[in-house]
Amino acid sequence: MIDPHSGVPRHRQLADELRARVEAGDYAPGALLPSETRLSQECGVGRGTVRRAIGILRSEGLVDVASGRGTRVREAGAPELVKVPRGARVRSRMPTPQERAELDMPEGVPLLLVLYGGKTKRYAADRTELSHS
Amino acid sequence: MIDPHSGVPRHRQLADELRARVEAGDYAPGALLPSETRLSQECGVGRGTVRRAIGILRSEGLVDVASGRGTRVREAGAPELVKVPRGARVRSRMPTPQERAELDMPEGVPLLLVLYGGKTKRYAADRTELSHS
DNA sequence: AAATATTTGTCCGTATGTATC
DNA sequence: CGATACATACGGACAAATATT
Numbered sequence: 367m368i369d370p371h372s373g374v375p376r377h378r379q380l381a382d383e384l385r386a387r388v389e390a391g392d393y394a395p396g397a398l399l400p401s402e403t404r405l406s407q408e409c410g411v412g413r414g415t416v417r418r419a420i421g422i423l424r425s426e427g428l429v430d431v432a433s434g435r436g437t438r439v440r441e442a443g444a445p446e447l448v449k450v451p452r453g454a455r456v457r458s459r460m461p462t463p464q465e466r467a468e469l470d471m472p473e474g475v476p477l478l479l480v481l482y483g484g485k486t487k488r489y490a491a492d493r494t495e496l497s498h499s
Numbered sequence: 500m501i502d503p504h505s506g507v508p509r510h511r512q513l514a515d516e517l518r519a520r521v522e523a524g525d526y527a528p529g530a531l532l533p534s535e536t537r538l539s540q541e542c543g544v545g546r547g548t549v550r551r552a553i554g555i556l557r558s559e560g561l562v563d564v565a566s567g568r569g570t571r572v573r574e575a576g577a578p579e580l581v582k583v584p585r586g587a588r589v590r591s592r593m594p595t596p597q598e599r600a601e602l603d604m605p606e607g608v609p610l611l612l613v614l615y616g617g618k619t620k621r622y623a624a625d626r627t628e629l630s631h632s
Numbered sequence: 633a634a635a636t637a638t639t640t641g642t643c644c645g646t647a648t649g650t651a652t653c
Numbered sequence: 654c655g656a657t658a659c660a661t662a663c664g665g666a667c668a669a670a671t672a673t674t
Contacts, residue, residue, distance in 0.1 A: 401638075401639055401640085402639070402640070403638085403639075403640095417640085417641090431640075432639095432640080433639075433640045433641065434638075434639055434640060434641095435638095435639070435640080436638090436639065436640080437639095437640090
């Protein structure tokens with residue numbers, strides 16, 4: 367449960383708790399989490415605190431939140447394999463909102479950047495795996 | 500400036516505005532952004548709204564917030580080059596809090612995962628560039 | 633089809649604590 | 654010490670999206 371005097375902020379405690387439940391399979395992929403109001407009541411914290419906790423899981427790419435529907439554990443799809451040419455460089459960073467829109471990426475998912483010959487190719491990291499061969 | 504009637508939430512408008520200023524070099528890397536109270540006054544929004552906007556930039560890895568000091572544009576350090584063996588696979592995702600601590604990563608920075616021979620090596624994406632040669 | 637309930641999204645105001653200058 | 658600035662947290666109020674009846 368949440369301990370207000372532990373020194374750890376409550377929204378972090380709650381995020382840790384929910385993350386543990388997800389990783390333990392307590393909430394399966396695709397399953398709905400309890401509503402914000404419910405979690406607020408059951409955990410004895412304000413709704414804003416619940417939203418912050420869920421915001422953390424969102425930015426970690428662990429859950430998907432949809433207005434009016436609720437919060438679901440994100441399902442991991444099999445990644446597409448992309449071959450990278452020899453000598454290419456690979457980096458990673460979070461996408462700009464524009465890139466997110468263009469590649470139709472959910473929140474909390476990083477970009478994979480392949481730099482080669484002065485050009486840069488972008489891939490959504492939740493759908494892509496790079497291989498060099 | 501911020502238009503309360505544009506349909507776009509104010510904290511998003513402000514985040515877009517600040518991001519644009521950063522990318523335009525208006526706030527240089529290492530420079531301090533205006534304080535939350537200042538932004539709040541100048542933009543005519545609540546301080547909570549300012550904090551949410553800055554929170555977005557934080558999760559994008561664009562700025563660093565330090566208690567009592569202010570909000571700074573993150574400086575991009577020269578990345579270390581890591582060589583990747585042939586046949587290895589590369590993925591990327593956001594780190595768990597534990598991984599963040601172990602690798603001493605700031606917020607909003609993804610992980611680079613190199614999978615090779617059943618093992619997985621982790622790198623902080625803001626300090627690492629992968630190459631195969 | 634329509635009304636209602638549920639759930640998330642936004643915004644505000646306020647209060648308290650902690651770190652820095 | 655005081656002033657400034659960020660961090661956390663709560664509460665209330667609506668709005669918007671979706672689900673349900």
